[in-house]
Amino acid sequence: MSQHELRTVTVTRYITPLREGGSLPALAEADDDFKYVLKFRGAGHGVKALIAELIGGEIARVLGLKVPELVFANLDEAFGRTEGDEEIQDLLQGSQGLNLALHFLSGAITFDPVVTLVDPALASKIVWLDAFITNVDRTFRNTNMLIWNKELWLIDHGAALYFHHSWTNHEKQAKSPFALIKDHVLLPQATQLEEADKEAKTLLTEDRIREIINLIPDTWLEWEGYDESAQELREAYTRFLLTRLAHTENFIKEAQDAGKALI
Structure with missing residues (x-):
């Protein structure tokens, strides 16, 4: 495979x-x-x-x-x-x-930030990911992380990429700083965002992004009230992510500023 x-x-x-x-x-x-x-x-x-x-x-x-x-x-x-x-x-x-x-991770327990301290490099990667995909749902109230076999696992990204619910101003939304990062459960530990950014950009190539977008089944891209073909919708997702990847400084600065405000 x-x-x-x-x-x-x-x-x-x-x-x-x-x-x-x-x-x-x-x-x-x-x-x-x-x-x-x-x-x-x-x-x-x-x-x-x-x-x-x-x-x-x-x-x-x-x-x-x-x-x-x-x-x-x-x-x-x-x-x-x-x-x-x-x-x-x-x-x-x-x-x-x-x-x-x-x-299903049998026996996994919900991540508790009071009990488990996350390494700054790992916390920074996760905060970078969530700012990149505009994931509003990794907060103290709902961490969407599990501890399984003593390791941290990420679950539930269904609230990410919220631009697709309105489907307007893709370009503007792709460049947005993502203010909701201030509520991220791991923001206090995310002190290595620039290092996380460099590593992410080496791993997340355009080819990789296209491979992921191409996984979306055609039957998930038949939207009522939209004239675009499945391939046109895939291209819009790809453009959104590539534009966001080219402007990561916007959301990194937002996250760093929000992190400083916590101190």
């Missing part, structure tokens, strides 16, 4: 909803006998949340950060018909076809 291919599994068993997630993800089992945290295309933000999850997770992986394996998860049309909960049945029926799932 090349650097950027995702496996496709078929969901065989819906185990339980994970109600701590706003989009009602679920623990499920697939035909490879592994358990997954399943994110549904029929949930609140639809396929755009799955696209953000896919792009954010795979960019994190390129940067050498630990992310559970992402897979495409197929739900066939018969799935969920016997589900007793009407809300869940509607979600399953509205999510036929390809969804996204993360390998």
Whole structure:
């Protein structure tokens, strides 16, 4: 399997909803006998949340950060018909076809910043990633990180790339500093952002970015009310990320200033 291919599994068993997630993800089992945290295309933000999850997770992986394996998860049309909960049945029926799932890290515990101090180099990489992909959701209230086998793992990037919800002024938004970085749970430890920036730019080449964007299935790029083709939408995501990569000084300065304000 090349650097950027995702496996496709078929969901065989819906185990339980994970109600701590706003989009009602679920623990499920697939035909490879592994358990997954399943994110549904029929949930609140639809396929755009799955696209953000896919792009954010795979960019994190390129940067050498630990992310559970992402897979495409197929739900066939018969799935969920016997589900007793009407809300869940509607979600399953509205999510036929390809969804996204993360390998379930059994026994993992939620990262607690009071208990675990993160190394400045690692903290800086994670803050850099979240400023780059405009991820609003790695705060003290909701860290979206797990400790598994004594290592830090990143989960849940569905709230990233929020420019795609309005889909206007891509260029302006790509160059924006990302003020919400001030709420990042690891900002106090992120004292090596310039070093993280140099390393990220050597790893995150244009080819790598295009490989990741090309993973997005065509069926996730059929947006109601939009005339662009799937390939045109992929190109817009690619341009956004390449422009942002060319102007990292904007969000690095914002993060550094926010970090100083904490002292």
